[in-house]
Amino acid sequence: MFGDKARIDEMLEKLNRVSPTFCGAKWLHATIHLGSGETHSCYLPPVHKIEPENLIDNPGGLHNTPEKMEQRQQMMKGERPSGCHLCWAAEDDPNVDYSDRQLRSVDDWIMPHLDQLVEAPLEKPVYPTYLEISFSNKCNFKCSYCSPQFSTSWKAEIDKFGPYKLTEGPYLHESHYRLPLKPDQHNPYVEAFWQWLPDLYPHLQYLRVTGGEPLIVDDTYKLLNWIGDHPNPNLVLSVNSNFGLPEKYQKKLFADLKKIEAAKAVRSVDMFTSVDTYGAHAEYLRTGMDFSEFDKSIREYLTEFSSSSLSIMCTFNALSVIGFGDFLQWLLELRRTFHNGTRRVYIDTPHLNGPSYLNAKTLTPRYWKLMEQHIAFCEAHLVDNEKQAGFTAAEVARLRRVLSFMKNIPSPDWLTTARRDFYFFFKEHDRRRRTSFLDVFPEMEDHWEMCRQFVEL
Numbered sequence: 317m318f319g320d321k322a323r324i325d326e327m328l329e330k331l332n333r334v335s336p337t338f339c340g341a342k343w344l345h346a347t348i349h350l351g352s353g354e355t356h357s358c359y360l361p362p363v364h365k366i367e368p369e370n371l372i373d374n375p376g377g378l379h380n381t382p383e384k385m386e387q388r389q390q391m392m393k394g395e396r397p398s399g400c401h402l403c404w405a406a407e408d409d410p411n412v413d414y415s416d417r418q419l420r421s422v423d424d425w426i427m428p429h430l431d432q433l434v435e436a437p438l439e440k441p442v443y444p445t446y447l448e449i450s451f452s453n454k455c456n457f458k459c460s461y462c463s464p465q466f467s468t469s470w471k472a473e474i475d476k477f478g479p480y481k482l483t484e485g486p487y488l489h490e491s492h493y494r495l496p497l498k499p500d501q502h503n504p505y506v507e508a509f510w511q512w513l514p515d516l517y518p519h520l521q522y523l524r525v526t527g528g529e530p531l532i533v534d535d536t537y538k539l540l541n542w543i544g545d546h547p548n549p550n551l552v553l554s555v556n557s558n559f560g561l562p563e564k565y566q567k568k569l570f571a572d573l574k575k576i577e578a579a580k581a582v583r584s585v586d587m588f589t590s591v592d593t594y595g596a597h598a599e600y601l602r603t604g605m606d607f608s609e610f611d612k613s614i615r616e617y618l619t620e621f622s623s624s625s626l627s628i629m630c631t632f633n634a635l636s637v638i639g640f641g642d643f644l645q646w647l648l649e650l651r652r653t654f655h656n657g658t659r660r661v662y663i664d665t666p667h668l669n670g671p672s673y674l675n676a677k678t679l680t681p682r683y684w685k686l687m688e689q690h691i692a693f694c695e696a697h698l699v700d701n702e703k704q705a706g707f708t709a710a711e712v713a714r715l716r717r718v719l720s721f722m723k724n725i726p727s728p729d730w731l732t733t734a735r736r737d738f739y740f741f742f743k744e745h746d747r748r749r750r751t752s753f754l755d756v757f758p759e760m761e762d763h764w765e766m767c768r769q770f771v772e773l
């Protein structure tokens with residue numbers, strides 16, 4: 317199965333000696349949304365609020381919040397923090413090999429630090445080794461599964477048309493999300509970040525700048541310049557972009573990254589991007605995207621930065637399945653084109669949980685069969701390790717996990733509501749954005765009709 321199964325199992329034994337629910341990511345991973353003052357560790361549990369008063373003389377409070385300290389205590393005692401339910405569900409499912417908690421335990425930003433974590437007193441604040449930071453929700457896209465909290469374009473749509481009306485009241489109503497502070501408001505979170513950075517920086521192994529769309533935010537370039545002036549040879553620096561901006565932004569990014577590379581200020585520079593399926597399907601899901609421009613931009617990046625990698629986040633959802641065969645072909649060709657004896661194009665396929673109407677669990681067994689074909693395609697191009705350009709066993713295992721997730725339906729009521737809301741949402745989406753679901757997804761007419769019938773019930 318996994319090339320590194322033995323390593324994971326060895327690590328699991330070590331984790332279990334601490335406790336059966338111990339997870340290093342709760343200590344060493346942080347995503348921090350500075351625009352709205354929220355955080356989580358890792359990215360699977362819901363975000364929670366950072367209280368500004370906890371940051372006074374304590375900028376590390378951006379990560380070591382009372383909630384996370386409490387969850388760490390629970391994990392040390394072998395309890396299961398409720399926010400980590402996706403891991404507990406995976407660990408209870410006999411068809412799933414490993415949860416994220418288990419898979420990540422062998423990552424180089426967790427494994428070497430475990431002994432130190434276990435020995436440190438629980439109340440001791442820790443520095444993350446993997447930090448994902450967002451300065452603002454400014455974004456030129458409005459992806460179907462995103463929200464005004466994370467995209468100003470979404471916010472503008474809701475301001476213009478009002479919330480969506482789904483089964484359980486108005487959806488994307490202001491009461492459903494926490495909006496970031498306004499640009500002219502004092503932001504204690506951004507302020508605390510700049511205070512914290514000099515102390516935090518030597519501990520960081522991975523720093524990922526995300527958004528909204530970080531390339532249209534001034535603090536991103538300020539940070540890139542700061543990094544250029546402060547070498548950290550252990551750091552892998554990543555920037556997350558939708559690659560859907562006018563060329564001048566790409567040029568500025570490339571110039572700043574080249575300066576960092578020339579100064580040998582970091583271990584490596586990598587890019588992250590997101591796309592969840594192929595071509596027109598991807599454009600429909602991610603309003604604002606032009607797939608051919610996206611394809612062109614990432615090829616330019618991979619050509620200009622020949623020792624860098626590109627990681628593609630594919631948030632697997634109900635609209636991913638139909639075009640996923642084309643997506644995998646495209647990915648394989650991209651991998652082969654830019655392969656230079658080692659892998660340069662990575663893919664991660666976390667499954668989307670919410671909003672429920674986009675959850676792949678809403679699909680009928682016909683779509684499970686398609687998933688099996690996609691998995692078979694990857695297996696037909698299976699490679700032993702990342703020195704070759706095909707798909708690894710770990711990637712196939714992740715797709716298998718998506719398939720078992722799809723088959724595991726919470727309840728008939730959940731399914732009815734989610735399917736009904738699929739129709740409500742995309743009917744309204746088409747009206748507001750002048751799109752046509754059936755023109756883009758004619759192969760999903762069965763799903764559309766089934767969802768429409770739930771509206772009439």
Ligand code: SF4
Pocket residue numbers: 339340341342357358359360361399400401402403416417420
């Ligand atoms: S969701 Fe899983 S991987 Fe994330 S912190 Fe919780 S147990 Fe760890």
